[in-house]
Amino acid sequence: MTPEEKRKILQERRQAKMAGGKATDRLNNILSQGSSVKTSTTSVLDKPSTPEPTITPPPPSSIPAHLKVHEDDDPDTSDIEQLLSHRASPPPAEADFDKMFSSMFGNGGEGSEDPFSSMMMNMMKQQQQTEGENPDNLQDMEYEQKLLKYNTFKSKQSKFKFLVVRYLTIIMNFIYHFVYNDGFRSSSHDYIRSEIPTSNQFTLIFLSIEAVILSSYYLISSKRKSSENMTSDNFILKMISMASSFVPMIAAYQPLLVSLLGYWEILNMFLGDLALIVVLFGITSYLK
Amino acid sequence: MKVENTDNMDFELEPTLESVIKQDTLKWIFVGGKGGVGKTTTSSSIAVQLALNYPNDQFLLISTDPAHNLSDAFCQKFGKDARPVEGLTNLSCMEIDPEAAMSDLQQQANQFNNDPNDPLKSMMSDMTGSIPGIDEALSFMEVLKHIKNQKVDGSEANANQVQYKTIIFDTAPTGHTLRFLQLPSTLGKLLTKFQALSGKLGPMMSMLGGGQQQKQDMFEKLNEIQKNVTEVNEQFTNPDLTTFVCVCISEFLSLYETERMIQELMSYNMDVNSIVVNQLLFADNDENCKRCTSRWKMQKKYLDQMGELYEDYHLVKMPLLGCEIRGVENLKKFSRYLLTPYDPRVNGNLVYELEEK
Numbered sequence: 001m002t003p004e005e006k007r008k009i010l011q012e013r014r015q016a017k018m019a020g021g022k023a024t025d026r027l028n029n030i031l032s033q034g035s036s037v038k039t040s041t042t043s044v045l046d047k048p049s050t051p052e053p054t055i056t057p058p059p060p061s062s063i064p065a066h067l068k069v070h071e072d073d074d075p076d077t078s079d080i081e082q083l084l085s086h087r088a089s090p091p092p093a094e095a096d097f098d099k100m101f102s103s104m105f106g107n108g109g110e111g112s113e114d115p116f117s118s119m120m121m122n123m124m125k126q127q128q129q130t131e132g133e134n135p136d137n138l139q140d141m142e143y144e145q146k147l148l149k150y151n152t153f154k155s156k157q158s159k160f161k162f163l164v165v166r167y168l169t170i171i172m173n174f175i176y177h178f179v180y181n182d183g184f185r186s187s188s189h190d191y192i193r194s195e196i197p198t199s200n201q202f203t204l205i206f207l208s209i210e211a212v213i214l215s216s217y218y219l220i221s222s223k224r225k226s227s228e229n230m231t232s233d234n235f236i237l238k239m240i241s242m243a244s245s246f247v248p249m250i251a252a253y254q255p256l257l258v259s260l261l262g263y264w265e266i267l268n269m270f271l272g273d274l275a276l277i278v279v280l281f282g283i284t285s286y287l288k
Numbered sequence: 289m290k291v292e293n294t295d296n297m298d299f300e301l302e303p304t305l306e307s308v309i310k311q312d313t314l315k316w317i318f319v320g321g322k323g324g325v326g327k328t329t330t331s332s333s334i335a336v337q338l339a340l341n342y343p344n345d346q347f348l349l350i351s352t353d354p355a356h357n358l359s360d361a362f363c364q365k366f367g368k369d370a371r372p373v374e375g376l377t378n379l380s381c382m383e384i385d386p387e388a389a390m391s392d393l394q395q396q397a398n399q400f401n402n403d404p405n406d407p408l409k410s411m412m413s414d415m416t417g418s419i420p421g422i423d424e425a426l427s428f429m430e431v432l433k434h435i436k437n438q439k440v441d442g443s444e445a446n447a448n449q450v451q452y453k454t455i456i457f458d459t460a461p462t463g464h465t466l467r468f469l470q471l472p473s474t475l476g477k478l479l480t481k482f483q484a485l486s487g488k489l490g491p492m493m494s495m496l497g498g499g500q501q502q503k504q505d506m507f508e509k510l511n512e513i514q515k516n517v518t519e520v521n522e523q524f525t526n527p528d529l530t531t532f533v534c535v536c537i538s539e540f541l542s543l544y545e546t547e548r549m550i551q552e553l554m555s556y557n558m559d560v561n562s563i564v565v566n567q568l569l570f571a572d573n574d575e576n577c578k579r580c581t582s583r584w585k586m587q588k589k590y591l592d593q594m595g596e597l598y599e600d601y602h603l604v605k606m607p608l609l610g611c612e613i614r615g616v617e618n619l620k621k622f623s624r625y626l627l628t629p630y631d632p633r634v635n636g637n638l639v640y641e642l643e644e645k
Contacts (some may be wrong), residue, residue: 003307003310003311004528007307010561010600011527011559011561014560014561014601015554018551018554023551026547027547027548027551030543030544030597031544034543043548044552045551045554045555
């Protein structure tokens with residue numbers, strides 16, 4: 001027997017001893033005899049991703065010089081996995097390269113300070129989108145846009161409803177006190193104002209109504225924004241979002257800013273209501 | 289160690305690396321195992337024996353371990369270029385330096401773009417530094433270079449280019465080595481990805497000042513690399529050309545790691561037929577040292593287990609010596625027992641025979 005034949009027979013024998021789950025048995029045998037804390041393990045040769053359980057070595061002469069078609073449309077190459085009749089460990093997935101590129105370009109375009117890296121990452125994303133683009137993805141995007149528009153409309157609608165309620169209550173409160181309270185008048189004359197008995201009832205009712213309505217509005221709008229994940233079309237927030245792509249630290253202040261803007265909106269409403277009262281006093285000053 | 293084949297023929301599996309040394313067709317020999325088991329000593333010993341057995345051929349020993357030890361093993365400074373070993377001129381050693389290789393890469397990139405303000409340049413260095421397994425990748429590039437050299441025939445061969453009969457790799461501990469061996473497959477897919485992006489990269493490169501010709505050159509280079517990678521795949525999976533020698537010690541962790549590594553290599557279709565068990569005490573007759581006796585008893589337990597597990601492998605048993613195995617002369621003395629089984633009764637003097645360095 002020639003050395004080559006002997007080598008070949010031994011190789012086949014070695015591989016036969018690893019086939020059919022025996023590789024895992026060998027490992028577990030070592031573990032058990034070594035009193036390992038691990039009770040069992042699975043060999044890389046026996047892992048479920050393996051399409052065929054047996055290992056058959058390719059004859060050296062048949063190492064493919066010809067090309068085979070891959071399901072994943074990769075260009076045909078004769079690589080190690082192709083030469084095997086099965087594949088024990090899956091090759092690096094396409095996604096791993098995207099992760100690798102992400103780490104190369106500094107965590108992506110959104111957080112990267114380097115516009116060049118951002119551009120590269122955007123290209124990669126476009127590549128992914130091009131590769132993975134199909135009608136379903138486009139429909140999803142359209143749906144998202146329409147949903148955003150709808151949510152914005154609903155937000156404005158509720159704001160309008162609250163406005164109507166506020167104005168109605170203020171006007172009713174004003175009319176009631178104007179009709180039933182003789183002292184509820186405005187005058188540019190200091191003497192007349194000093195003669196008018198003071199009444200805090202209007203102010204009390206007004207402030208109570210404002211507190212209830214405005215706090216309800218704030219709670220409802222906060223919940224809606226968080227549940228529907230609406231993006232604000234506030235100019236300041238947009239600028240902050242853009243700036244955070246270059247200076248990531250700014251993004252940390254975004255939630256605080258959102259809260260402050262919410263309070264500012266409420267304050268504006270209150271000031272608007274006060275302005276309404278001033279206007280009503282102005283109008284009624286011509287009546288008496 | 290006798291085995292019976294299905295045709296009822298007995299043949300002995302000698303407990304030596306003689307089959308590896310005498311196999312004339314081998315181009316690539318990998319030596320690997322867990323950390324601290326004697327990979328460098330074993331790979332150096334194999335390289336020394338090859339050089340002694342084939343005095344008219346050239347051999348190259350490459351260290352792919354980022355924590356290089358070849359210089360210490362031979363007591364001679366080696367670098368990123370192959371240098372002959374003093375006292376054994378047909379053996380050269382090389383320690384791949386990732387930083388030096390990186391600057392070589394950048395110099396090559398300068399061929400395509402000389403603009404000092406080019407953002408692509410800084411991106412290249414960031415990119416290459418970020419790639420997982422960059423050390424393995426650089427070692428692999430050396431492999432590609434040598435494959436290219438070997439394809440050159442005599443008439444085209446440059447007088448300065450040495451063609452090595454066999455290249456021995458002193459590899460990094462197991463995980464790194466397995467990652468290195470996965471590279472042909474990974475690189476093939478990566479190159480495919482780059483080709484897919486070529487449509488987008490092309491205009492970008494033009495924008496950055498690279499002309500059409502330079503772009504063309506770059507993609508031709510990538511195609512060439514892909515062809516070489518394919519060839520590497522073929523060579524590494526051909527048992528006539530490539531083999532992997534596992535080095536271990538007779539302890540539980542090492543045995544388990546060796547078995548896992550063998551199975552992983554098998555999944556890559558890489559040939560493994562030899563295992564070297566280092567640091568054996570052979571303390572059967574050493575009653576004066578209780579520690580040695582106790583430890584030898586433990587080693588024998590695992591040796592017996594290895595004997596059962598690896599009956600189809602060449603299981604080479606090497607002794608633990610009284611001092612380090614450093615320098616060419618000591619390596620010559622030690623490496624003899626890779627070809628002749630060590631017998632403590634006959635060769636026991638070896639333990640204290642080595643020159644101290």
